Amino acid sequence: MESRKSFGGSFGFVLAAAGSAVGLGNIWRFPYLAAKDGGGLFLLIYLILLLTFGFALLTTEIAIGRKTKQGPLTAYSRICKKWRWLGLLACLIPAIIMPYYSAIGGWVIKYFLAFTTGSYVEAAQDGYFVGFITAQHEPLVYMFLFLMACTAIILLGVNKGIEASSKIIMPALIILIIAIAIYSLAITHTDANGVTRSGMDGLLIYLIPNFEGLTFSHFMSVLVDAMGQLFFSLSVAMGIMVAYGSYVSDKADAVASVNRIEFFDTLVSFLAGMLIIPAVFTFMGSEGLSASGPGLMFISLPKVFESMGTAGIIVGIMFFLMVLFAAVTSAVSIMEAVVSSFMDYFHITRVKAALAEFAIALVFGTIVCLGYNVFYFELPLPTGSTGQVLDVMDYISNSIFMPIISIGTCIMIGWVVGPQVIIDEMEKNGETFSRKYIYIAMIKFIAPVLLFILFLKSSGMISF
Template sequence: MNENRNSFKGSIGFVLAAAGSAVGLGNIWRFPYLAAKDGGGLFLVIYIVLALTFGFTLLTTEIAIGRKTKQSPLTAYSKLKSKWKPLGIIACIVPIMIFPYYVTIGGWVLKYLLVYITGNGHAAAQDGYFSGFIGQTAEPIIMMLVFTIIVAFIIFRGVNSGIESSSKIIMPLLIVLVLGVSVYSLTISYTDIDGTTRTGLQGLGAYVIPNMKGITVKQFCTVLMDAMGQLFYSLSVAMGIMIAYGSYVSDDANLGKSINQIELFDTIVAFLAGVMIIPAVFVFMGRDGMTASGPSLMFVSLPKVFDSMGFAGNVIGAIFFAMVFFAALTSAVSIMEAIVSSFMDEFKLNRNKATAIETVIGIAVAVIVCLGYNKLLFDIKLPNGVHAQVLDIMDYVSNNVLMPIVSIGTCILIGWILKPKTVIDEVEKTGIKMGRKGLYTVMVKWVAPILLFLLLLKSLGILTII
């Protein structure tokens, strides 16, 4: 079914939608933590190099596959090569697994946004507030339901009226909020009871200045793997999203230019996420506070930072969580669209039926994720050493196992079976030459699959030397 194909009205709509997908929770709560943990500027330099090489390769490949086949991730691979249907199935399983826990976290963000809007930020900063909230049975489910309904409404409206139109409104707002919080974060200062004063600019230095003291080959390799893993979160590759969005791009669009814009947009926002968070956490919590990640950063550490700002904390907290809400919303929309488009293409469903089915499935699994912090609470240790419950297991399987497998398979298919010329010809369809053509060929055939294989071994706990 080709319903709503080629329906992005222009390249701006596509770029904003794709960038909106890329700018999500992974950028906001994972990027700053990794940058702080991995030597500040050292991580930034490696990340930017990888974004221009490794990330460029994966992003270009998936978008080109989508536009060439005019299919969703579930069906695109088999259209390229009939025997490669299983890779499409795995590529579709990834967003199906991610969506339920993503909307659960989206519900958490909505809860905190409401807390700060109503002026109750001080309560959110108290010890045990976050664990008390997710430990409840009803409220996290209610917040998840509200967030999911908002996402589903956008998907129901379609690619043009829903995804593209909402992206054109939300993304400019998101950028304004990101810039505003970033600038404010650099202006703050705090003096401890012992008289030590820390400033936002000092925190910025801790973020951007490379710390090479005592760096070893093993530590450098660890930073490399961390930066490469972050690219999955940052660019939304290996989730089927870029294939789905690529299938909606017209044949006369300048694909190379759009890909460059998406890369630039995402890298800038990822960097600004660190500018927003690291200086503020450094000022009020010191270097030790900079190593918090995931939910503990977003819902525990930052509320304490906002509370330390006095009256302004509620305002800044509300602006911050509004920004996070928009980022989570655009990413959740893209994840759901990858699933809905797959259902439409594989089972010949119309958009309304496909969206309704995925909404029901997503909510049912998301309820289990919510209950994983109370009624269904358990604790197991994953191969990467993380003590996990339902959400962590789903995140580990989708992000650490299936996504590298999808990308490795994609590189093998394009690099060795169909040959890189397949993607290069698609990018150059309009007559505009593809930049970094030689780099792309080397990356997709050799460098990317090798790095991805090492990342997979590391995620599985098999490779322990890095």
């Protein structure tokens, strides 16, 4: 078994953790939810939850990883043997996510190449996206390329792979997202009806809270949306932060690292909204903001870029390059959660663990890609929608398993072993854990209740 490596410093860890947090969930889900849930109202609730609810979950997972120096599969049993099942679930979740995340990463490569090779007009046409994902072979090729790139980074290890790539990709990603956001705010467009809209108009929709017609049920819906987004934004409840925490040196300032991860996550999520909402609103109006998920990323935005003319080619290339960077850093963290678990549990080398996870992700990623043609079906989901293979895997991992592991973690830390275990780990070098009492209240009382509500809502048992 290889000796466990550590991140070279706090900065490398923060960039790697932020890179994990900055993924497709930030770029296509955060702006959609912000637009749907009243702009500034969603932002306000999200920020409050980030500093309380999200902070508690993020702190717990990083501390568990650093204290045990284990991947998620074995870390929880080191804290409390009777709760080892949490480790199994924490390893299973990223194993489920990685195949379909690789498929989506392949879609991003396809669109990046479409814009760089001058096929952006075709990419903006109705039916282009559906035609691509329902093709039998092409999605498989792009999924394979994306998975190969992630595996190569994982094989290089913690320092030369994860940390080194994060130090290059994350600054580039932030520069790209700031540049595109500035451009989005500066554009104006007059539609066929003579209505002129600007990026600044879209920014006001994004930033100003809309309390019109606000009811308790609407507030609860926004609250649940913001909580669900935090799972994606902070990469909690997936074993990722446990794995990354296990590579943090005992000498590092864990409190400061958590604060910086929160800052980077909020910054990129906010900028993603500032990039997408003004651009879509300017060219497509309020109706264009109703698209979510793949529809926003691969249908609405290419139409926006095509409408920009020559400048749209450059903006489209920059956008999909940024999305590709975000997808790679997130996918690497998802893969590492499984690889570190295999290394610790089976006592095997990084190469063997990485190749095993590559094979698993390749097999199930192939099934995901074929889920739009050979294995196509429409399965009713408890949320009221229907889904294919990708949607079912996403529902099981995100709506069922992630809330369960978070609730279990809160109970284990809050009531079985006690919050002091985490507090001691955060303060082991004499740091001041300034939000200690907020942490105790959240992990013991507030977070479990909120998570239970989220579980009931996401599983379709209740609605608002």
